[in-house]
Amino acid sequence: MSVRTLAAAFAATAFLASCAADDLRQPPEPLGDFTLGYNVVVAKNAKPVGPSRKATPEEWEASLKEAIAARLGRYDGEKLYHVGVGVDAYALAVPGVPLVLSPKSVVAVTVNVWDDTAGRKVNAEPKQFTVLERLSGETMIGSGLTQSRETQMKNLSANAARLINEWLVENKAWFTPEAVAARAALAAAEGTAPKTSAAPDSN
Secondary structure: OOHHHHHHHHHHHHHHHHHHHHHHHOOOOOOOEEEEEEEEEEOOOOOOOOOOOOOOHHHHHHHHHHHHHHOOOOOOOEEEEEEEEEEEEEEEOOOOOOOOOOOOEEEEEEEEEEEEOOOOOOOOOOOOEEEEEOOOHHHHHOHHHHOOHHHEEEEEEEHHHHHHHHHHHOOOHHHHHHHHHHHHHHHHOOOOOOOOOOOOOOO
């Protein structure tokens, strides 16, 4: 590959990364009557996998909560939904040989969504995501060489929040009046509807 071709490739990936970073400035994809209630992240069981920089559970929890709030907090419906996220495992790339031995950063999370009024999960099964770095001029040669641990976590958290948002949009039927009424009726019949809002766990 010529120097000119390589430079063009780096410029293109940098442009795509910039576009991805700007998407929070755009109106969110329609989701229905949704507003973010509790934003719960639990990382006490997160394990580093393979060669990885270390991060504490508190660091993961703070990073993911901030990213989820920034993305899902854009919705301003009247119906409260709580998001619970469990961090299962992660790898924060360490320095290596560019384009050969440079590992990529990744985090694995499990997500559940709770209907505040009905006091029950919206999704029948927990949703698992394996979140990778998005391609950019920096990650192309290995983020272990070009990014700090904090930047790696911030980028992975932003990508996780984006995937969670896309998953909710794909399942926006969960947030229709009909679905809300059905959950409320089921909760009333079972006597499980909460009298006051309570923060869900990540399970």
